Amino acid sequence: NAGVMQNPRHLVRRRGQEARLRCSPMKGHSHVYWYRQLPEEGLKFMVYLQKENIIDESGMPKERFSAEFPKEGPSILRIQQVVRGDSAAYFCASSPGGFGNQPQHFGDGTRLSIL
């Protein structure tokens, strides 16, 4: 499967724990995007990364959230000290370039539940 791979598909954490979500882009894609989908809402942009660089993090909450896309390995979205309001579906997308006319391809998401 050459699509965008996200894992885990489901993640359960207790309040105060850390959550790590992983995303491997499509083969040949070097641009990664993270979006959050809250219940009954559309997707909201969080962050846009290229290898080793954060290009746009205008949608990231100021605290507890961080993202990286290292030279080797998947992109990671990290949420520290999770709270109930972090419960959502987190989607990763990738594209071959950073131009808006190159459609983004999405993974199946990680559904995060906070107990």
Added chain:
Amino acid sequence: AQSVTQLDSQVPVFEEAPVELRCNYSSSVSVYLFWYVQYPNQGLQLLLKYLSGSTLVESINGFEAEFNKSQTSFHLRKPSVHISDTAEYFCALTLQGAQKLVFGQGTRLTINP
């Protein structure tokens, strides 16, 4: 700031009936427009896109959308729906030269037999 408005949160239709899912956008600069479909517990799949050229764009499974600049709309249509079209549909835009997608709230299409 840019925004996308999907006017209907839910649209129920009978099988083989026509359907239109409405999408309006707001932007002071040129945009690219997209429709994505999301089946239960899955990610989003690109349905069709408008980048430039012909204002009518079509998908391989019978959907079409028309870009109307004067009305700032990009409505999605299908002349005859099937049960398998049951899903949530999202309209989205990017600014030309930008990367992040701005999504509408989504429209849940339910097909009744």
